[in-house]
Amino acid sequence: MDGTIYCLVDTGGKVYGDDLSESYADLATRFALNESECQTYRFDVVGRRLLTDRATPATALAAQAFLNQRVGTAERLMQFAE
Numbered sequence: 001m002d003g004t005i006y007c008l009v010d011t012g013g014k015v016y017g018d019d020l021s022e023s024y025a026d027l028a029t030r031f032a033l034n035e036s037e038c039q040t041y042r043f044d045v046v047g048r049r050l051l052t053d054r055a056t057p058a059t060a061l062a063a064q065a066f067l068n069q070r071v072g073t074a075e076r077l078m079q080f081a082e
Contacts, residue, residue, distance in 0.1 A: 003044065003045045003046050004042050004043065004044060004045065005017055005018070005019055005042070005043040005045060005067070005070075005071070006021045006022075006023065006024055006026070006027045006040075006041075006042055007027075007040070007041040007042070007043065007063050007066060007067070008024060008027055008028060008031070008033055008035065008038040008039070008040060008041075009038055009039040009040075009041070009055075009059040009062055009063055010033060010037070010038050011037055011038075013058065013059065013062050014062075015059075015062050015063055015065075015066035016030075016031045016033065016038075017041075017043075017063075017066060017067070017070075018030070024038075024040050024053075038054075039054050039055045039056060039059040039060075039063075040052075040053040040054045040055070041053065041055065041059075041060070041063040043067050043071065045071070045077070048071075048077075050063065050064060050067065
């Protein structure tokens with residue numbers, strides 16, 4: 001993990017993300033998505049903040065909920081990193 005978790009939100013509102021992808025293109029390939037049709041977010045693990053590259057308010061909420069489930073607490077962050 002390089003300190004960034006990439007997330008894509010498809011047109012149906014489903015969030016995709018993992019700690020293995022090194023770019024949006026890599027993530028799109030991994031999940032067979034069309035990157036240009038998705039909203040894009042990055043989570044800065046060190047700064048613990050969500051960064052928005054292409055978004056709508058609804059997909060931002062979905063991305064934040066996805067990340068909270070995985071890295072929302074220090075314990076979850078450590079489990080995700082393992």
